[in-house]
Amino acid sequence: MTTGSWLLLTAGVLLMFSLGWTAWTLTRLRRLAGRVRRAWVVLDAALLRRAELAVAIAATCAAELGRPAADDLAAAAAGARSPAAGDREAAENALGRELRRVPNAMLPSGAEDADVRVGLARRFYNDAVRDTRALRRRRLSRLLRLHARRPWPRYFDIDDGQDAVVGAHAGDGRPAG
Amino acid sequence: MRIGLVCPYRWDVPGGVQYHVRDLAETLRGMDHHVEVLTPAEREEFLPEHVTFSGRAVPVPYNGSMAGVQFGLVSAARARRWLREGHFDVVHVHEPASVSLSLLVCMIARGPIVATFHAATTRSKVLAALGPWARPWLERINGRIAVSDFARRVQVEHLGGDAVVIPNGVHVPAFATGPSLPGHRRGAQAPTIGFLGRYDEPRKGLPVLLDAMRSVVADHPTVQLLVAGRGDPDELEALVGEDLRPHVTLLGELTEADKTAFLRSVDVYCAPNLMGESFGVVLVEAMAAGAPVVASDLDAFTRVLEDGAAGLLVRRGDPADLATGLSALLADPDRRAGLSAVGARVAAGYDWSVVARRILAVYETVALPGGGAVTASTDENGALLGPTPSAQRDDATSGPFRRRVRR
Numbered sequence: 001m002t003t004g005s006w007l008l009l010t011a012g013v014l015l016m017f018s019l020g021w022t023a024w025t026l027t028r029l030r031r032l033a034g035r036v037r038r039a040w041v042v043l044d045a046a047l048l049r050r051a052e053l054a055v056a057i058a059a060t061c062a063a064e065l066g067r068p069a070a071d072d073l074a075a076a077a078a079g080a081r082s083p084a085a086g087d088r089e090a091a092e093n094a095l096g097r098e099l100r101r102v103p104n105a106m107l108p109s110g111a112e113d114a115d116v117r118v119g120l121a122r123r124f125y126n127d128a129v130r131d132t133r134a135l136r137r138r139r140l141s142r143l144l145r146l147h148a149r150r151p152w153p154r155y156f157d158i159d160d161g162q163d164a165v166v167g168a169h170a171g172d173g174r175p176a177g
Numbered sequence: 178m179r180i181g182l183v184c185p186y187r188w189d190v191p192g193g194v195q196y197h198v199r200d201l202a203e204t205l206r207g208m209d210h211h212v213e214v215l216t217p218a219e220r221e222e223f224l225p226e227h228v229t230f231s232g233r234a235v236p237v238p239y240n241g242s243m244a245g246v247q248f249g250l251v252s253a254a255r256a257r258r259w260l261r262e263g264h265f266d267v268v269h270v271h272e273p274a275s276v277s278l279s280l281l282v283c284m285i286a287r288g289p290i291v292a293t294f295h296a297a298t299t300r301s302k303v304l305a306a307l308g309p310w311a312r313p314w315l316e317r318i319n320g321r322i323a324v325s326d327f328a329r330r331v332q333v334e335h336l337g338g339d340a341v342v343i344p345n346g347v348h349v350p351a352f353a354t355g356p357s358l359p360g361h362r363r364g365a366q367a368p369t370i371g372f373l374g375r376y377d378e379p380r381k382g383l384p385v386l387l388d389a390m391r392s393v394v395a396d397h398p399t400v401q402l403l404v405a406g407r408g409d410p411d412e413l414e415a416l417v418g419e420d421l422r423p424h425v426t427l428l429g430e431l432t433e434a435d436k437t438a439f440l441r442s443v444d445v446y447c448a449p450n451l452m453g454e455s456f457g458v459v460l461v462e463a464m465a466a467g468a469p470v471v472a473s474d475l476d477a478f479t480r481v482l483e484d485g486a487a488g489l490l491v492r493r494g495d496p497a498d499l500a501t502g503l504s505a506l507l508a509d510p511d512r513r514a515g516l517s518a519v520g521a522r523v524a525a526g527y528d529w530s531v532v533a534r535r536i537l538a539v540y541e542t543v544a545l546p547g548g549g550a551v552t553a554s555t556d557e558n559g560a561l562l563g564p565t566p567s568a569q570r571d572d573a574t575s576g577p578f579r580r581r582v583r584r
Contacts, residue, residue: 116535117542120320120341120538124319127320130337131316134337
């Protein structure tokens with residue numbers, strides 16, 4: 001074969017390969033977008049549940065907590081429940097701080113579980129975001145502008161007392177990794 | 178909840194992952210969940226109820242025993258059928274980052290997938306090599322669990338994902354109550370020290386313990402060291418030497434029941450390991466059996482013993498430090514009772530009922546309410562499931578390759 005046909009063949013093979021790769025990567029990106037969306041639904045529900053618990057605590061334990069503390073808790077819960085307030089992470093952090101101030105004896109039975117669920121959901125959500133970002137940052141994905149118009153997924157970073165989830169025991173705050 | 182567990186290693190071969198899957202399945206069933214297991218095995222007939230045969234595994238030597246690797250069209254077809262008939266709310270695969278049934282299920286399943294990483298040091302090399310290739314399928318996993326901080330670190334470094342740490346479970350009640358070994362009773366005249374593990378492996382640290390014993394014997398002339406585990410008795414004989422011979426008893430390999438009795442019989446349990454422990458289940462078992470623990474200060478042990486609150490930590494590989502610790506503990510029954518009480522409390526946190534509840538929380542986090550069950554991909558190759566599954570050793574790449582093109 002002549003040099004020309006060799007070149008043509010190589011170009012053809014390369015084209016086929018890049019088409020296949022693009023299709024495959026688009027599938028992966030679509031699937032990851034679904035994963036991020038589902039993880040967010042779960043995280044959102046877990047956060048709302050925690051906020052509702054905080055409202056309940058503020059209402060039922062107002063006397064034990066004292067007026068200013070109960071009001072602060074109710075305000076933080078309200079802030080976390082209205083996403084229109086802007087910075088959701090800051091609002092959730094404020095709620096988390098207020099909740100940690102509540103003495104353990106006053107927490108209802110589901111409180112610890114709600115905290116653990118928030119920790120799990122946040123971790124799985126960030127995991128999905130990390131996987132998506134890793135794939136979208138690949139050189140070829142960027143070059144071909146795959147999903148370039150989709151919003152860049154954001155991590156959700158709050159201080160959720162995650163040692164209870166990460167470590168074998170609560171209060172074990174050694175950094176891992 | 179309907180849960181599908183996937184064990185990548187042969188069910189009929191003893192191993193940590195297999196035990197984990199078996200115990201998790203039993204515990205979850207006890208909590209009224211429907212649990213099915215998919216696993217390779219040597220013979221289909223010997224599998225218990227609710228355990229589905231995925232095919233014979235190609236044996237690969239791994240970590241001293243034979244682990245099964247299974248990857249082919251017939252396995253894929255069996256996995257597909259299992260997923261389709263199971264209607265699982267969540268599928269939980271174990272050790273998916275290797276060429277295994279677990280990775281295969283990750284490729285096929287559509288829906289919530291949870292994965293547990295049980296890392297061992299030898300494995301991380303495989304993981305480093307395979308990680309990037311398995312990534313497209315591993316990124317379908319919705320929730321990742323690591324059994325220890327070490328496993329989590331391996332996972333973070335090689336696969337670039339995070340994981341929730343949920344430790345291995347232990348059947349605490351099975352260790353807490355029961356008979357002692359005949360002839361040995363805790364608190365008897367002659368104090369006993371227990372060692373469990375492959376005694377001919379230097380990294381398990383028996384030579385250090387024997388060195389330490391020479392000083393301990395000077396303080397406590399009646400002390401007995403009980404050695405349980407696999408190994409070459411003649412080698413041990415040579416290692417012990419004349420001076421220690423009356424103080425060392427070799428029990429050999431113990432059955433599960435004898436092991437619990439052994440841990441209940443010793444006055445002190447000693448884990449002088451030098452390295453390479455990812456988690457240290459045996460420490461939890463010893464604590465569950467009420468034995469005060471003396472262990473070397475490996476990261477994993479330090480964590481299980483809560484920085485020395487639940488057991489005595491000594492410098493690894495230092496016979497003098499170990500001897501001091503052992504002698505002091507043997508001379509102080511109150512301290513032993515205290516450690517034993519704290520140990521029992523710590524061990525309770527590792528009981529399967531607690532661990533399974535934490536795993537269940539992960540399931541509930543990934544499985545959206547009303548989000549639908551796990552299904553299999555649409556590819557149909559049920560024809561391969563004819564009466565004679567002869568295509569077992571199919572070209573290993575054909576499965577994933579086909580999938581890559583189809584979608």
